[in-house]
Amino acid sequence: MSVSQEQATWFAGAFDSLVTNVGGAILGKEGVIKLIIASLLSEGHVLLEDFPGTGKTVLAKALANTLEGTNSRIQFTPDLLPSDVTGVTIYNQSLNQFEFHKGPIFASVVLADEINRASPKTQSALLEVMEEGKVTVDGESYPVGRPFMVIATQNPVEQAGTYKLPEAQLDRFIIKTTLGYPDRSIAVDLLMDAGNRSRASKITPIIGPDALIAMAELATDVHVDRSVMEYITDIVGATRDHKDIALGVSMRGSLSLARMVKTWALSQGRTYATPDDVAELAVPVLAHRLIVDSESEFAGVKAEDIIAGIVVDLPAPAYRAA
Template sequence: MTVSTEQATWFHDAFESLVDNVDKAILGKKDVIRLVVAAMLSEGHVLLEDFPGTGKTVLAKALANTLDGTHSRIQFTPDLLPSDVTGVTVYNQESRTFEFHKGPIFAQIVLADEINRASPKTQSALLEVMEEALVTVDGEPHSVGSPFMVIATQNPVEQAGTYKLPEAQLDRFLVKTSLGYPDRETSVDLLLDAANRARASRVSPIIGPEAVTAMIQLASEVHVERAVMEYIADLLQGTRDDEHAALGVSMRGGLALARIAKTWALSQGRLYVTPDDVRDLATHVLAHRIIIDAEAEFAGTTSQQIVDRVLARVTPPATRAS
C-alpha cells in the first residue's frame, strides 16, 4: 500500500492539530512536542530527562488528555512492586475462580513518573509490555491494546534513592529528550498565568484511539529508499566502531530510527524519507543507547558527542532514485 497525497495532507493536518493542542499546556516547546507526538505515532515510548520544574509531567498529562482514551499515572517509588504496575491474579470465593485484576499499565498513555526511583525488579516489569504490548501474569498473556505508549520522567540531578536504568530498559525507549528551561518571553507568559496550577487540564481530547491507530498504520507505509536504510545501517555501525563506545547501538535502535523517520517525513506532508529526516532524529533516538567506555566517560565524553562524530563521518546518500 502506498500513501496518497490526500492521506499525507490529512496526516500532516492531524499531526499539527495534536501539537497545537498539547502546546496549550507547554508553551514554547513545539519542537519537543513534535518529537513526542511522532514517537507516539511510531508505536514508541519516550524518556523525558530534565531538571525539576521544567514541565515533564505536564507534557505527559497534556498528551494523555489530547487522546480521547484511557490514561494512567504510576508514581515510581522504592517500595513499588511489579504487581502494582502489571496487576495481580486474585481468587474469587463466590465463583471459585482466579480473576486477573489489571494494573495501571493497562492504559493507552501511561505516565511513569520518576521511573528511576523504582527498584530494578519493578523496572523489569516494564520490559515485556514496552516491547510486545503484552503483560504475562501466572503464565497468561494479557494485551494492553493499541495505541499504547509509556512516557517516563526522571531527574538527572538528584541521585539519592534512585536506581540507574538498565541498558535493556533504555533500549526500549524510542526517544530520549528534554524540555529545558523556557525562554524569557515564554517565562513571562507562564508567570502571568501563575494562578493556573493545572495547565494540562485546559487540554481537551481532539482525537480518538481509532484515528491514532489509523495514523500509525499510515506512517508505516511511507516509502524509504534502500540508500536511506543503508545510511541508517552505516550510522549504527559507526557507533559500534567509535573508539569511545564500549557498546554501540543495537538493531532495535536502528529499527526505531527507521520507524520514526517515516512518521517524521509524513508529518511534513512528504511521501518519502530523506537523509535529513534521519539526521534530525539520530541524536534523540540513538544517543541514549550507547554505553561509553569508562575512561572516556571520566574524561567528559558524552553519547551525544559520539553520535555527532558519526554523523559527521558517515556520508549521507546524495540522490534519490526515481
C-alpha cells in the same frame, strides 16, 4: 501500499493539530512536542530526562488528555512492587476461581513518573509490555491494546535513592529527550499566568484511538529509498566501532530510527523519507542506547556528541523521492 500525497497532507494537518493542542499546556517547546507525538505515532515509548520543575509531568498529562483514550499515572517509589504496575491475580471465593485485576499499565498513555526511583525488579516489569504490548501474570498473557505508550520521567540531578535504568530497558524507549528551561519571553508569559496551576487539565481530547491507529499504520507505508536505509545502517555501524563507545546501538535501535524517519517525513506532508530526516532524528533516537567507555565518560565525552559527530562525518547519500 504507497502513501498518496492526499493522505500525506491529511496526516500532516492532523499532526499539527495534535502539536498545537498539547502546546497549550507546554509553551515554547514545539520541537520536543513534535518528537513525542511522532514517537506515539511510531508506536514507541518516550523517556523524558530533565531537571525538576521543567514540565515533564505536565507534558505527559497534556498528551494523555489530547487522546480520547484511557490514561494512568504511576508514581515510582522504592517500595513499589511489579504487581502494583502490571496487576495481580486474586482468588474470588464466590466464583471459586482466580481473577486477574488489571494494574495501571493497562491504559492508552501511561505516565511512569520518576521511573528511576523504583527497584530494578519493578523496572523490569515494564520490559515485556513495552516491547510486546502484553503482560504475563501467572502464565497468562493479557494484551494492553492499542494505542499504547509509556512516557517515563527521570531526574538526572537527584541520585540518592535512585536505580539506574538497565540498558535493556533504555533500548525499549524509542527516544530520549529533554524539555529544558523556557526562554525569557516564555518564562515571563508563564509568570503572568501563574494563577493557572493546572494547564494540562484544560487540554481536551481531539483524536480518538481508531484515528490514531490509522495514522500509525499509514506511517508504515512511507517510501524509504534503500540508500537511506543504508545511511541508517552506516550510522549505527559507526557506533559499534567508535573508540569512545563500549557498547554500540543494537538492531532494535536501527529499527526504531527507521520507524521514526517514516513518521517524521509524513508529518511534514511528504510521502518519502530523506537523509535529512535521519540526521535530524539520530541523536534523540540513538544516543541513549550507547554505553560510553568509562574513561571517556570521565573525560566528559557525551553520547549525544558522539552521535552528532558521526552524522557530520558520514557523507549523506543522494536520494530519490520515489
